[in-house]
Amino acid sequence: MKTKTIFIIAFTAIITIFLMINTDAVEFNFIFVKKEISKLLVVGVCTFVGFILGYWAGRPKTTLSTYDRVDTPIKPEDRKRALSDEDRDYIS
Numbered sequence: 135m136k137t138k139t140i141f142i143i144a145f146t147a148i149i150t151i152f153l154m155i156n157t158d159a160v161e162f163n164f165i166f167v168k169k170e171i172s173k174l175l176v177v178g179v180c181t182f183v184g185f186i187l188g189y190w191a192g193r194p195k196t197t198l199s200t201y202d203r204v205d206t207p208i209k210p211e212d213r214k215r216a217l218s219d220e221d222r223d224y225i226s
Contacts, residue, residue, distance in 0.1 A: 149181055152177070153174050153177055153178055153181075154174070156173035156174060156177060157172055157173065157174045158172070158173060159171065159172050159173075160172075160173055160176075162176060
């Protein structure tokens with residue numbers, strides 16, 4: 135197994151254990167309303183949002199390059215036509 139996979143499994147297990155320990159309800163202050171919400175829900179949602187934002191910020195950018203372009207192969211007849219008279223004399 136790769137190190138990255140082991141790290142992800144261990145981190146997920148630690149977060150799961152942390153969430154299961156903190157299941158009691160606490161008073162959570164939304165900007166205009168105070169509500170009793172389970173710590174499990176608050177920490178779980180914050181962790182999930184953090185993972186999504188981290189993935190979104192760190193994903194590789196898709197760039198287009200001239201190297202990605204697929205050109206049609208040049209036929210030998212076209213190569214001969216592209217040569218100048220001087221080049222043809224040199225080759226012959």
